[in-house]
Amino acid sequence: xxxxxxxxxxxxxxxxxxxxxxxxxxxxxxxxxxxxxxxxxxxxxxxxxxxxxxxxxxxxxxxxxxxxxxxxxxxxxxxxxxxxxxxxxxxxxxxxxxxxxxxxxxxxxxxxxxxxxxxxxxxxxxxxxxxxxxxxxxxxxxxxxxxxxxxxxxxxxxxxxxxxxx
Amino acid sequence: xxxxxxxxxxxxxxxxxxxxxxxxxxxxxxxxxxxxxxxxxxxxxxxxxxxxxxxxxxxxxxxxxxxxxxxxxxxxxxxxxxxxxxxxxxxxxxxxxxxxxxxxxxxxxxxxxxxxxxxxxxxxxxxxxxxxxxxxxxxxxxxxxxxxxxxxxxxxxxxxxxxxxxxxxxxxxxxxxxxxxxxxxxxxxxxxxxxxxxxxxxxxxxxxxxxxxxxxxxxxxxxxxxxxxxxxxxxxxxxxxxxxxxxxxxxxxxxxxxxxxxxxxxxxxxxxxxxxxxxxxxxxxxxxxxxxxxxxxxxxxxxxxxxxxxxxxxxxxxxxxxxxxxxxxxxxxxxxxxxxxxxxxxxxxxxxxxxxxxxxxxxxxxxxxxxxxxxxxxxxxxxxxxxxxxxxxxxxxxxxxxxxxxxxxxx
Numbered sequence: 333x334x335x336x337x338x339x340x341x342x343x344x345x346x347x348x349x350x351x352x353x354x355x356x357x358x359x360x361x362x363x364x365x366x367x368x369x370x371x372x373x374x375x376x377x378x379x380x381x382x383x384x385x386x387x388x389x390x391x392x393x394x395x396x397x398x399x400x401x402x403x404x405x406x407x408x409x410x411x412x413x414x415x416x417x418x419x420x421x422x423x424x425x426x427x428x429x430x431x432x433x434x435x436x437x438x439x440x441x442x443x444x445x446x447x448x449x450x451x452x453x454x455x456x457x458x459x460x461x462x463x464x465x466x467x468x469x470x471x472x473x474x475x476x477x478x479x480x481x482x483x484x485x486x487x488x489x490x491x492x493x494x495x496x497x498x
Numbered sequence: 499x500x501x502x503x504x505x506x507x508x509x510x511x512x513x514x515x516x517x518x519x520x521x522x523x524x525x526x527x528x529x530x531x532x533x534x535x536x537x538x539x540x541x542x543x544x545x546x547x548x549x550x551x552x553x554x555x556x557x558x559x560x561x562x563x564x565x566x567x568x569x570x571x572x573x574x575x576x577x578x579x580x581x582x583x584x585x586x587x588x589x590x591x592x593x594x595x596x597x598x599x600x601x602x603x604x605x606x607x608x609x610x611x612x613x614x615x616x617x618x619x620x621x622x623x624x625x626x627x628x629x630x631x632x633x634x635x636x637x638x639x640x641x642x643x644x645x646x647x648x649x650x651x652x653x654x655x656x657x658x659x660x661x662x663x664x665x666x667x668x669x670x671x672x673x674x675x676x677x678x679x680x681x682x683x684x685x686x687x688x689x690x691x692x693x694x695x696x697x698x699x700x701x702x703x704x705x706x707x708x709x710x711x712x713x714x715x716x717x718x719x720x721x722x723x724x725x726x727x728x729x730x731x732x733x734x735x736x737x738x739x740x741x742x743x744x745x746x747x748x749x750x751x752x753x754x755x756x757x758x759x760x761x762x763x764x765x766x767x768x769x770x771x772x773x774x775x776x777x778x779x780x781x782x783x784x785x786x787x788x789x790x791x792x793x794x795x796x797x798x799x800x801x802x803x804x805x806x807x808x809x810x811x812x813x814x815x816x817x818x819x820x821x822x823x824x825x826x827x828x829x830x831x832x833x834x835x836x837x838x839x840x841x842x843x844x845x846x847x848x849x850x851x852x853x854x855x856x857x858x859x860x861x862x863x864x865x866x867x868x869x870x871x872x873x874x875x876x877x878x879x880x881x882x883x884x885x886x887x888x889x890x891x892x893x894x895x896x897x898x899x900x901x902x903x904x905x906x907x908x909x
Contacts, residue, residue: 394526483510483512485510487531490538
């Protein structure tokens, strides 16, 4: 069982909170909930309602999107120090992908109430948080573009489709 | 010379998460596009959905064909090689089979013709792709039975076991330079013949006193049998390594070497020798046969060890059994009539020019037994029937021989 001090130490290495001061981190550590997953356990499924984002403290989770039947495409692996689930936190839409634990995993949950508290009580830290978030979004957008290109290339190579001839 | 591994871009890989049916668990599988491509089994549309007509030509030997999709009324003009490929796309043959058939038929391989034709056929809605093996499809059909379901899971699990490398050409080139080339000399051939003769003499002398020889296993026959099998399994890797050296000898590329479970349940080493199709028929035959000769040499050596070992000892029994199993492997590898597409089978279909002999023979015999094929026999039908009958008899004889040997050794 980790203490708030352990959580604070972990948060210091998370890029979203790199600009946070020690008191900011201490306040944040108190507003986060711990959650653990067994290997193979599904945290949430595509289409589920959601109002939280998650920080991976330990282990690895897999983000996947349904393709057909029991088959899903792996979109990303999220490891310690990284986060996921932020889309539903901000736009209140259903979960856009399914998340499950590839190994036993420990998570920290940041819900809407905690985010509102952070924004209201510590606007400077909140601004740093949002700026870091935007940087990560840009990286993920680029990665999504690369993934689309890779999947398209896979399809062309696997089916032998000759696009030049079209 | 450009290194193809450097020149060509990395093959795309796709990561899929597959949920298990029985629980909430899942597995992540990485599937390379190249694997999916060569294992796919293009299936042309049903017979009633297309028409094929020959286009008259004023040039002798220049045949063209018109393929019409009767559902969409789309037409395609096919060349003779394209028509040949179209006929192979029956959903049973993988692209690898089809490429082999093409090489054997035309003596050359155009790397672009198959993908280009498939693209053309797909646009005309004349083709579908079935990527799974027939065994897997048969298991999937009967998944409701618990035993079949368990078997399917086991096969799926084993199919994913693949330890291989695509960067082995340098290693085999090095091995070839540092002694491997000696295997492809007249002296090595003479050595093989001499060892075969000596091994046969030794084997015959052991056979005369078989009862005493196998008595060495009397203390622990099962342990003896299992250890002989395990040691033999390692020599399969040597067999494949010699195939790879043969490729280097003919200045072709060793694309891959590895370990996998053949058909999902037969543990085996393998080497990708497809580049040898670019060489002469002699090169293909030598490559096919040279690997099998490993078993000839090892078998003969084991027989000689058995003759020299104390009579009735475990060492003698072990060496004799190892020699026997090596020579059995030699026969299985080179004997083409056993329903297994081993080296001898590849030489046979290469010489006959019938690359799909096994699948065609099985399809014809099946149809004949179900009363769907005409009993009238032409040359091809006779070849198909001959293949099935010879293979069935050979397998029965092989099983009977092994059963007799095991009973004899353990009684």
